[in-house]
Amino acid sequence: MNRIIFPLFLFFVCLQISSCRQQPGSEEMKARTAPDWITNGIIYQVQPRAFTPEGTLKAATEKLSHVADLGATIVYLCPVFEADDDTDTLTWSPRQKASKMNNPRNPYRMMDYYHVDAEYGTDEDLKEFVRESHRLGLRVMLDMVYYHCGANAVFLKENPDFIKRDEKGNSVTGEWNWPELNYKNQNLREYLYKNMEYWVKDFDVDGFRCDVACRVPLDFWETARERLEKLRPDIGILAECDETSRPEDQLKAFDVNYSFQYYRTLDAVYKGELPAKALRSKWNEITEIVPSGARFIHYFDNHDISNDDYHNRRETRWGFAGCQAALAHIFTLDGIPFIYNGQEIADTARHSIFGRAPIYWANAETQTGQERFHFTQKLCEIYKTEKAFTYGKMVWLDNDQPQSVVSYLRISGGQQILVVINLSDQPRHVQVLGLQNSEEQPFSVLLSSDATGTPQGKFDIRSYGIWIAKRELNE
Numbered sequence: 049m050n051r052i053i054f055p056l057f058l059f060f061v062c063l064q065i066s067s068c069r070q071q072p073g074s075e076e077m078k079a080r081t082a083p084d085w086i087t088n089g090i091i092y093q094v095q096p097r098a099f100t101p102e103g104t105l106k107a108a109t110e111k112l113s114h115v116a117d118l119g120a121t122i123v124y125l126c127p128v129f130e131a132d133d134d135t136d137t138l139t140w141s142p143r144q145k146a147s148k149m150n151n152p153r154n155p156y157r158m159m160d161y162y163h164v165d166a167e168y169g170t171d172e173d174l175k176e177f178v179r180e181s182h183r184l185g186l187r188v189m190l191d192m193v194y195y196h197c198g199a200n201a202v203f204l205k206e207n208p209d210f211i212k213r214d215e216k217g218n219s220v221t222g223e224w225n226w227p228e229l230n231y232k233n234q235n236l237r238e239y240l241y242k243n244m245e246y247w248v249k250d251f252d253v254d255g256f257r258c259d260v261a262c263r264v265p266l267d268f269w270e271t272a273r274e275r276l277e278k279l280r281p282d283i284g285i286l287a288e289c290d291e292t293s294r295p296e297d298q299l300k301a302f303d304v305n306y307s308f309q310y311y312r313t314l315d316a317v318y319k320g321e322l323p324a325k326a327l328r329s330k331w332n333e334i335t336e337i338v339p340s341g342a343r344f345i346h347y348f349d350n351h352d353i354s355n356d357d358y359h360n361r362r363e364t365r366w367g368f369a370g371c372q373a374a375l376a377h378i379f380t381l382d383g384i385p386f387i388y389n390g391q392e393i394a395d396t397a398r399h400s401i402f403g404r405a406p407i408y409w410a411n412a413e414t415q416t417g418q419e420r421f422h423f424t425q426k427l428c429e430i431y432k433t434e435k436a437f438t439y440g441k442m443v444w445l446d447n448d449q450p451q452s453v454v455s456y457l458r459i460s461g462g463q464q465i466l467v468v469i470n471l472s473d474q475p476r477h478v479q480v481l482g483l484q485n486s487e488e489q490p491f492s493v494l495l496s497s498d499a500t501g502t503p504q505g506k507f508d509i510r511s512y513g514i515w516i517a518k519r520e521l522n523e
Contacts, residue, residue: 077295077339082303083282085121085187085254087343088438090428091386092120095351096128096168097155098399099389101406105164105173109180116184118392118421119428123181124189124257124286126351126401128168130160132198139199141224143355149403156259156401157198157226161243178252187254189286190247194240194268195260196226203239210236222263231265240268241275248279255284261302262289269301291334291344298342304384307344309334314348314374317471318366324471325450331442346378347386354388354399363396368416369512372423372497373469376514379427380458380467382442392424393417423497430494434518436460446481453509455480462521468499470509480505493517 092115100107105128115123131153137145144154153167164171181188199219203210204227211227212220219227230236247253261269269285276283287297290308297305313330316322335342348371349362363371371394379385390397390407394416397408411417431437440460447455452472458465470476483505498513507515 077299079298079339079341079343080300080303082343083284085282086284086303086384088432089122089187089284089384090120090431091122091124091189091345091384092118093124093126093350093386093388095126095354095389095399095401097401097404098351098354098397098407101404101409103167103404103406105169105177109173109177112177112180112184112186116186117425118387119425119432120186120387121432122187122189122254122284125177125191127155127158127191127193127259128164128174129155129158130163130165131155131167132157132159132200134198134200139225141226144402147355147400147402149400151403154402156193156224157196158193159198159200160202161240162246175251182252187284189255189257189284190253191257191259192244193259194229195263196222196224196228199227201227207233207235207239209233210239229264231268237268237271241272244272244276245279248276248283254280254282255286255303257286257288258302259288261287262294262297266294266296266301269297273301286345291342292337295338295342298339304343304345307334307346307383310344310346311348314377318370318374323451324454327454328444328456331444344383345386346381346383347388348374348378349388349391350386351388351399351401354390355401359398361396361398363391363394367473367512368394368420369498370471370473372420373471373512373514375424375427376467376495376497376516377454377469377471379431380437380456380465380516382440382458385427385431387424392421394420426495430516434458434463434465434494436463436465436518440465445483447478448481449476449478452476453478463518464521465494465516465518468501468507468509468515470499470511470513473511475508475510475513478507478509480507492519 094108096108097103100111133152135152141154153165164174178188197211210230210233212230214220222228244256258269273285285302287302287305289297289305291305310330313322313326317324317326354361366374393412395407395411398405412421436458440458443457443459445455445457447453452474453468453470453476455468468480495514495516498510499507499515501507501515509515
């Protein structure tokens with residue numbers, strides 16, 4: 049799509065006023081430098097039981113070209129390792145029982161960390177999945193579940209002390225009803241280090257997403273990184289841990305964390321429980337605590353959310369236009385955009401971690417599905433083309449409709465990108481503040497939906513309207 053060029057006056061941003069706060073992060077801490085493929089990445093989550101009707105790695109491999117065509121750059125694959133098949137429901141998690149799938153094989157209840165579960169295929173099928181991903185220019189991250197394991201984990205017969213036990217020798221279980229791994233045992237640590245090394249050496253994976261990472265000792269992850277970097281210097285590691293629970297995560301061990309707090313704030317905005325300006329407040333709160341340069345994935349759906357939504361998915365709750373606005377927001381924030389499989393075709397089907405419940409792929413052929421795909425594809429293109437989105441500063445701007453509208457700049461060198469998004473279901477006439485007229489220059493609209501703007505920063509934005517535009521400052 050060609051950019052539409054308008055001869056508008058150049059916006060000058062008053063960066064010194066307190067409302068236009070820069071992102072300092074903690075002055076005492078600085079996040080490690082992440083590999084470029086992480087910093088510039090767009091993550092696409094593949095949940096095998098949802099991604100294809102077959103639910104196998106072979107079927108998923110055949111669908112990878114769709115992910116590449118969309119513009120994603122990283123495939124995060126949910127666990128495909130051999131799961132515990134214990135049918136005793138006392139050993140099932142509460143959500144597993146509530147799902148009514150009656151399937152003992154929970155992919156997050158590991159029995160064997162070294163082999164692919166037969167439900168998904170074979171070890172060779174996983175190798176082919178990685179090979180095809182690489183052929184298409186996609187990186188692959190595997191999902192490692194190292195906080196707990198299944199009661200029938202293959203290593204427990206010879207290593208009963210690999211899990212925590214009470215004074216009577218009974219296993220200590222957490223909120224998911226599964227034995228917790230014992231990180232006081234150095235042999236357990238070595239077993240898991242070698243497990244990660246195995247997937248890198250033998251399967252050529254690019255990185256890992258680490259489940260419940262902040263309940264595993266940080267020094268374990270730091271040592272894991274040291275060892276993995278000897279095999280793959282650009283290894284990427286994602287922590288399933290929120291922004292501030294363990295601010296030290298990104299000093300040595302991890303490249304990026306989840307943004308649970310920011311997502312919950314966004315959800316509350318869509319529910320009408322909080323104003324749009326709460327997002328800015330939450331962002332400021334987080335950046336005061338985390339290391340300077342810390343990175344977070346931004347999302348509004350994933351395997352957990354979709355599982356718990358049952359038939360009332362985000363696509364249904366927020367509506368098509370509402371999800372478009374949310375996608376625009378997560379792609380233009382500072383951080384790494386995260387797409388859950390099916391979002392790109394506006395899928396509304398029930399998904400479940402605990403049994404096969406596939407995406408309704410027929411929706412991809414509808415007008416709605418095609419519009420969403422091309423919209424998401426355009427966001428991927430803009431994100432990869434405009435370096436202000438991957439390396440630029442984030443500067444929030446005041447506006448006179450803070451209940452409904454967010455406005456901010458992404459700045460990199462002489463490039464500035466202005467983003468104005470209406471996160472409400474009502475049209476808004478909004479004045480973005482802190483902008484002044486300057487000399488006339490061409491202004492490039494990167495993406496606009498149901499929104500028009502003026503040189504003075506006045507916008508007419510319909511419900512869930514979007515306005516994203518770029519300027520280049522004169523030297």
